[in-house]
Amino acid sequence: MKKSLLAMALSLPLFAVQQNLSLGEALELVKQNNLEVKVASQDVLMKEMEHQEAVGYNYGRLDLVVNALRSNDAGNVFGFKLQSREATFRDFGFSDFLGGVGQALGMANGDFGMFTQMMSDPAMQNRLLDTAPEDLNYPDARNHFQEKIQYMVPLYVGGKLQAYGEITDKMTTISRLDRQKVLNQKLFETRKTYYNISLVENFIKNLNSILKNVEELEETVSNMVDEGYALDIDLLQVQTKKADVLRMINQAKLNRDLAYQYLSFLVDDEVVSVVNVDNDVPMPKMRKEEMLDRNLDIQKAHKGLEVTDLAIGVERANFLPQIGAFAEYGSADDTFLNDFADKDAYTVGVQLKWNLFNGFVDKSKYEKAKIQNMKMKHQVELAKKGIALQIDKIITSIRSKEYDINSLRKKVKFTHRVYENYYSRYKEGLMSINDVLIKNSEEIQAVLSLVKTRFERNNKVFELENIINKGIL
Template sequence: MKIFFLALITFSICFAQEGLSLESAIAKVKANNKEIVIAKFDEQIRALEHQAALGQNYGSVDLSQAALRSNDALNIFGYKLQSRQATFADFGFKQFNGSNYMLAPEDLNNPKDRNHFQTKIEYTLPIYTGGKLEHYGKITQALQAMSTLEREQLTATKIYELKKSFFAISLLNNYLYNLHIIATNTTKLEKTTEAMMQEGYVKKVDLLEIQSKQADVERLINQAEANKSLLYYYISFLVDEPIASIAGNYEEAELALDEDERILAQNLDIKKAEQGVEISKMNIALQQSTFLPQVGAFANYGSSDEKLMNDFSKNDAYTVGLQVKWNIFNGGTDKNNLEKARVENLKASQQLILAKNSVALNVKQIQTQIKSHEYEIASLKKEVELAHLIYENYAGRYAEKIVSINDVMMKQSEELTKVLKLKEVQNARNEKIFELQKLASKEVK
């Protein structure tokens, strides 16, 4: 006997370990859920965009290699000058005899074909952009932070859906437990009726009525099992792996008494709206920078020759320079873009106020609904207990031929209705608690 109980305990432990706990499921959702994985990629893209924006402050270095061939007189003359190989003969002086000034020099106008290879490295650096690059950097950093908030909000939604599914499965298990008890009681009643029918105390219609009720209970059991299977499929989708069972009992969610101010401070919709206001302010500063001058510097160094890399240092040359560019008129485009940025800032500020008011209202509504559900649950538990006792009483009185089978079935239907209503209200309360947790951004990080 001891060996039997030891084996039973071992089996129970192994079975429990096969089930997925809610804590493990939340961790799997954060790590494996495909939508969250995609959101993380979006977050990474925003981070790279920010780094790209910062990189513009350091300027750029370009290396170029040109390989050309031409018989164009202007090009040939320029090539020779760049290669430091021009001579007086290139101007046609060897044909000039000092008297004929109208002579067209053949060497200058119809030079021979020539190759030209030019190697150049150039560095350009923005010195002053009116703050444009600085504001670009701040905006891309803010957009990166916005993508993080969006990923956290998506995570909160998936955890909310996961919790709903876990608690719904537990409530379905409890509901199925009650249905099986009712099915067992109905089976007992059916046997009692069969015995009474053999004695001639009841008619066959009584037995058929009980069998009809049993079929109805079995239908509800099959329906509940199908809903449970669907929930397991959904949990498997959320955690991105097959899940056939859960570990633990999750019938009634615990309500944490968070202060409304803390919920509003942690709410991701409000944080996103706040970030939107900051981005709109940065955009105003960015548009204002278009009215300021742009200053840039450049330096290049290279060498040109008729042959590739023939004598680099002999024909090398450098150029350095500074450029100031200031747009003074573009048809009012900059002015309108600035005004648009200011209007967008006003819009974002109103959206922030709306977000705060909406979340505060939503919190109060959810809290009120939770309290209402709790009162209803307390009442329904007593009603279920009473309905079960009444059913048992009527079943006993039926065996004594005091009441009809119809009366017994009515009492059983009332008990079943109360049980179903209790589970529905419990499930509704759990969902509202999880909604409140989602508003407070719990278990997101």
């Protein structure tokens, strides 16, 4: 029983849903859960690793090398013995040479003069020198174990490594700006969807109010038909209008459900209800220069320009010498780690490498880097001017929508009062049902136009906030 309760308790979060979700809570969920934001964050981590990789090359490379070999190749075996400090004259073939000398001594019968004469004979000398040493040419197979530590470090490469470190650091910053842009876009879409849900709810509320009026009209007309003051066609017209209003309410609810599904996708959790807001999104208040400074695309363009500045230095370094140091310490023997200290050896050195000619390839790369830098400067200016123009267009559109909203609010009130007036006059027999329904349609159209304009105005404000990176940094 306890196990079952524990399993149920652990499974509850899997079926949790978000109810009465506030906008602030929704934005926090996007920051924590949105999958696209997570992918962008992982891109940042990869760029950070690339930066650490570039910086790491400054410290050189330390390797432990262990070789375990066995060979009967004459050159290898002789080299193995030299590395193990075990080479003897026998390994050079002196046993065969001494055998020839001993044979000459025997032929001289102990006469040193005759021996000297024989050794001076060119034929004897050639025969001795042409003797193939068995020990040198056909050695026994030998094991060889070599353990050594190698360290290589660049001392001077014309500033390339420092430039690579700075370039990868700036590329990491650009990646963070890309992540911020993705996050801003998701927050923009979340706020847009959240406000759209609130507007749709408000629209449904207004339609329900209109539906109530139409139902009241339907009841009135029905009573008048019963009393002989109205025709059946009048009632049919009202019922058709009622069906239209119900259709609009149903469509609005479907749009609301779709918005909830998209909001659930953005926060990566099921959202069933939100805290509605009735007021429109406030207009950002800041100077044009500050808007441009906050724009992520312009910031990226500036970082890209800095990268091209550094790239010029990288290509310029190809004309300078490269200097590196090398150190190695180790030991070798036919047994692993045997007499390590007695047979150890070291090697140290410095290498200078300076390219003198390569078909003007480096010069072409250098000129290309300078052209790329000039191109990037123009792109920065283009980004500033293009985004400034975009901001101006959005602000103008917002102001236009705000004027329309004020006008439409008055129109909604006016059309409602006109409808009520026509409805009262219809009950007195002074107006036809057609006139009343026309005024009802005008009221619906005014409400729909107001909702649509508020929707468009809010979207433009969100778009502006996204462009100027407002409130996210």
